[in-house]
Amino acid sequence: xxxxxxxxxxxxxxxxxxxxxxxxxxxxxxxxxxxxxxxxxxxxxxxxxxxxxxxxxxxxxxxxxxxxxxxxxxxxxxxxxxxxxxxxxxxxxxxxxxxxxxxxxxxxxxxxxxxxxxxxxxxxxxxxxxxxxxxxxxxxxxxxxxxxxxxxxxxxxxxxxxxxxxxxxxxxxxxxxxxxxxxxxxxxxxxxxxxxxxxxxxxx
Numbered sequence: 001x002x003x004x005x006x007x008x009x010x011x012x013x014x015x016x017x018x019x020x021x022x023x024x025x026x027x028x029x030x031x032x033x034x035x036x037x038x039x040x041x042x043x044x045x046x047x048x049x050x051x052x053x054x055x056x057x058x059x060x061x062x063x064x065x066x067x068x069x070x071x072x073x074x075x076x077x078x079x080x081x082x083x084x085x086x087x088x089x090x091x092x093x094x095x096x097x098x099x100x101x102x103x104x105x106x107x108x109x110x111x112x113x114x115x116x117x118x119x120x121x122x123x124x125x126x127x128x129x130x131x132x133x134x135x136x137x138x139x140x141x142x143x144x145x146x147x148x149x150x151x152x153x154x155x156x157x158x159x160x161x162x163x164x165x166x167x168x169x170x171x172x173x174x175x176x177x178x179x180x181x182x183x184x185x186x187x188x189x190x191x192x193x194x195x196x197x198x199x200x201x202x203x204x
Contacts, residue, residue: 040067044084045091047176052092056168060084061108062176065131068112069119070184077109100142104135128177132170136162 040063047059064081071077085102089095108131115127144158 040080041083045087048088056165057172059176061131061135062173064105064108065112065127066180068109069116074113078106081105096146097142100139104138107134128173132173135169136166
């Protein structure tokens with residue numbers, strides 16, 4: 001009987017110790033997630049402000065796609081680019097078509113979720129191209145609704161005038177996408193434990 005109670009007591013102590021270790025590990029993981037998220041927001045805000053004078057040349061679309069592909073908690077894939085957009089728009093200035101831009105960012109994140117299945121280069125390239133095209137179509141439709149004559153000619157002229165800016169979107173999406181995903185690959189080479197911190201897991 002005494003041995004039974006002793007064994008039960010040891011198991012209780014062991015279980016309590018394991019729970020404390022798990023709790024500490026979760027705290028460390030939570031801190032790593034927070035630092036990584038804050039870093040992404042800071043980088044996104046800084047780059048968008050620095051590049052504000054170049055129309056449609058920004059890192060936020062690529063950031064949204066990267067978040068969708070890399071985060072396990074998909075809610076954060078939509079939240080992080082939205083936070084970047086809200087902060088920078090507050091600093092640079094809001095415009096009438098801003099909701100269309102935010103919707104386009106959500107499309108980027110959704111495409112990233114699709115591309116993140118296996119992280120195949122062909123999917124990432126396809127998703128980046130689709131994101132650029134979607135951004136062009138969605139945001140210029142918002143511009144058409146807000147500023148152009150509501151005629152077929154006005155619709156055609158709106159998209160025709162926007163074509164030179166599509167090149168900027170395409171270049172920036174591929175450029176910053178390459179930077180974000182290359183940084184992730186480099187970090188994984190340095191530390192195998194880095195990937196879980198980037199693949200942000202839901203706490204639920």
